[in-house]
Amino acid sequence: xxxxxxxxxxxxxxxxxxxxxxxxxxxxxxxxxxxxxxxxxxxxxxxxxxxxxxxxxxxxxxxxxxxxxxxxxxxxxxxxxxxxxxxxxxxxxxxxxxxxxxxxxxxxxxxxxxxxxxxxxxxxxxxxxxxxxxxxxxxxxxxxxxxxxxxxxxxxxxx
Numbered sequence: 692x693x694x695x696x697x698x699x700x701x702x703x704x705x706x707x708x709x710x711x712x713x714x715x716x717x718x719x720x721x722x723x724x725x726x727x728x729x730x731x732x733x734x735x736x737x738x739x740x741x742x743x744x745x746x747x748x749x750x751x752x753x754x755x756x757x758x759x760x761x762x763x764x765x766x767x768x769x770x771x772x773x774x775x776x777x778x779x780x781x782x783x784x785x786x787x788x789x790x791x792x793x794x795x796x797x798x799x800x801x802x803x804x805x806x807x808x809x810x811x812x813x814x815x816x817x818x819x820x821x822x823x824x825x826x827x828x829x830x831x832x833x834x835x836x837x838x839x840x841x842x843x844x845x846x847x848x849x850x
Contacts, residue, residue: 694734694816694825696718701804701815704789716789721801722816723782734824736816737761737782737801744773745783745800753798760803765791768804 701730703718711718727733746754749777753767765788775783785796804814817827
């Protein structure tokens, strides 16, 4: 749950939790905790697919690719829900957003905390994750580490 709170805080107007709770439009998290196998919590967020069904279904062209991420232009989003209907991970929600010029609900999804990453930080959800379930790294490096752990386990060596 810390990841959801920190995500909403990072996307709030103030960027400060104590102030964010009193903003006129409350920020919403871009990551959600669902229930996985054996009723264990599972963090769910946008996988930034390539090709992205949400981007292809977006009639006003509000979803675009930016540095490998799929981001929503909230000023172009009309809140039609087409992107959410085709998202295979159910990672898109619809809420009013302070960053949008319109006051109706718009598509809200993970943007990889691109504003934080540009400032040399890691995404808020990863920073807040106390279980280590989330990481921010090159996917190939992550896979190599997994292979090394499996190989070590097969040989009886701890990694």
